[in-house]
Amino acid sequence: MKQFPKLKSQAILSPMAGVTDVAFRALCKKYGAAMTCTEFLHSTAINRRNKKTLEMLKTDPIENPKQIQLFGASIDEVVKAAKFVEKDFDIIDINCGCPAWKVIKTGAGSELMKEPKQLGDLIKKLNNATKIPITIKIRAGIDDKHINAIEIAKIAEKAGAAAIAIHARTQKQGYSGKSDWKLIKKVKEELKIPVIGNGDIFTPEDFKEKLNSSKVDYILIARGAIGNPYIFKQIDDYMKTGTYNQKDKLEQFNEYLTLAKKHKIDFSQIKSQAINFTKGIRSGGKLRVELAKSKNMSDLTKEIDEFKKHHKR
Template sequence: MNIGPHSLRNNVFVAPMAGVTDRPFRQLCKQLGAGYAVSEMAASDPRLWQSEKTSRRTNHDGEMEPKAVQIAGADPAMLADCAKHNVDRGAQIIDINMGCPVKKVCNSWCGSALLQNEKLVGQILDAVVNAVDVPVTLKFRTGWNRENKNALAIAAMAEQSGIAMLTLHGRTRADGYSGEAEYETIAAVKAAVKIPVVANGDITTPERARHVLAVTGADAVMVGRAAQGRPWIFREIDHFLRTGTHLPAPMVAEVQELMLEHLQAHYAFYGEYLGVRTARKHIGWYVRDLPEGEQFRQRMNRLEDCQLQWNAVRDFFESQAAYGERLQYGIADQPLAA
């Protein structure tokens, strides 16, 4: 599969998630089989471009190509300038966010709130596509509520504007992340356009990925929350799609090494103070559903030193070897027998 001139190694992608898909996590997901990853959304307001938060979100130093930056805003000219700014900083693909349902974002008429104004959507798409010489993609939802679904109209506008790829989350803005994703709209969009379409929403297992590709005809799937704490899900899905067979659970020793490397990269990226605090959620996701995982998470959340946190994670995964050489999910409430 290609996005413009960029050839992707597979069709299993990482969803951009605010506060999650920073550079260390994106790089880890790519290392573990993701064919493509997009940054957390970056604000289009030029007053924020040099802020520490926005600078981190658009930092792709050393990242596996292609380097994609997601931008968010509601002003066509501002978004066009933001796209140019990020291309100048090394972005090879620009993704426009019209999918975020968070109130803080939608109250500024950004994210999925834009779907209520199709004229403005068209102006934004034209402005950004015409501003840069790299592929521009669009992530959006099926509409702003169940009574007002306009994904087909948005998709047609996007294709006409020169958008290179569409990613459609099978929920409306009003749905947030609740309920089950509906895939019939993704199928309808795929049937209506000639550009690649990526299916997003509830891609949680290899079987679900295969099912969604089959029922939607989509070119790829995008995995979000299911990758939190399980970044190897990308190689599991890719393997299943290619062979129809499952990979075994990862080895404890491998996950320990991956986790410790992830933490080192995380600390280097954020620094001591933010690093130890922002790593807590990642560690919590890694250990959930593992034996003694919840007890460990509670102890770990009280640590405020990177080295102590790193040591605690190392020791926790060493203890997991007592349950077997591979991770043992689903027995989190069963302590090891004496």
């Protein structure tokens, strides 16, 4: 069986469309993320060699191991895409958790959880067709009357999945309510392969509490890392020493910018990240309004420099 690698730490960066670009991932990895993953990529777009999608296959040398997330409804399309990308990655994750209408209406994302047997077939076929480990990322179930994460996790394990990540909200919940960590704990108790818990970790304290109570092998962090890749260092420090500090967010953005230039990230993405990095800073609201108006890199850096001049932090 293809095994999930033993990672150096326990906090993994969760895939986020529009956020986890290669520069952002490299920064999270620098601060100690155990693993990084591309955002979800459409299998058919890969198979059609869509230029924009192929650009998203780019990784940074610091990313190790390298995980890619694919989505799709057709087993043949997903397997074909997996075979195309496997030479450039160490692990392939299949998105079985996305609740967005434009994804589930095609039968992909969390919709795959409606057909556990078919999902098992997909994993088996992927495993036979590729040389690298296959993981899946699931939700709790479709709605509160159809919670089937444990059933799906067992089927996936039997089909040869190397690890399972679970964001324990239902498809119907989207992002409302809370991730059900009691369910995550149960999934962990039922499986032999690594289980990766996910949902609502925003501080090192959240991380420690959920790791200890659920006994999962790893935890995925998504929204908690937006505008604060340093959270991975904070978690590491807190787990080792019981304390942690905050790194200035604009300094973090500066580091992001250097990596973004290295990877030729386009301006609209840099601008969106700039806005993310100013959330939670004093007087950041006004800066965000100006950043949103910026039309090019020189506008954007000018706004940030002006802000720094007038707001000593």
